Amino acid sequence: MMKEDTIEIVGFHAHIYFDTDSRDAAARVREGLSRFEVQLGRWHDKPIGPHPQAMYQVAFLPEQFGKVVPWLMLHREELDILVHPETGDDVEDHTTHSLWLGEKLQLNVEFLRPKTTSASF
Numbered sequence: 001m002m003k004e005d006t007i008e009i010v011g012f013h014a015h016i017y018f019d020t021d022s023r024d025a026a027a028r029v030r031e032g033l034s035r036f037e038v039q040l041g042r043w044h045d046k047p048i049g050p051h052p053q054a055m056y057q058v059a060f061l062p063e064q065f066g067k068v069v070p071w072l073m074l075h076r077e078e079l080d081i082l083v084h085p086e087t088g089d090d091v092e093d094h095t096t097h098s099l100w101l102g103e104k105l106q107l108n109v110e111f112l113r114p115k116t117t118s119a120s121f
Contacts, residue, residue: 007087008087010087012084012086013082013084013086014068014083016057016058016076017080032075036064036071040058041057041058041059043056044056050109050111051107069099076101080100081100082100083099084098085097091112
């Protein structure tokens with residue numbers, strides 16, 4: 001008997017990575033993504049958060065996964081792309097539960113870990 005899955009995926013993010021030489025390709029991919037029901041995040045020209053290089057984020061609902069991800073597979077223009085679910089566990093979502101199109105980049109996972117505060121006495 002299978003244990004019931006209690007993790008709910010409320011959405012997905014795709015992080016489209018680029019550098020100075022591939023920014024035009026990233027712009028073409030972004031333009032292509034506008035045909036889908038997605039939210040296009042702003043351009044980050046420098047590493048931000050756990051991301052090791054410039055990127056922009058694309059947010060979409062689970063029902064869009066079957067349209068957006070296959071399109072990215074075929075039209076990513078050799079860019080590296082991280083696709084991950086949103087389950088509420090940032091570390092697991094960006095690592096164990098993620099998939100990569102292209103090269104798997106090294107994320108700064110420590111950035112995603114919950115901050116612990118020590119009590120002062």
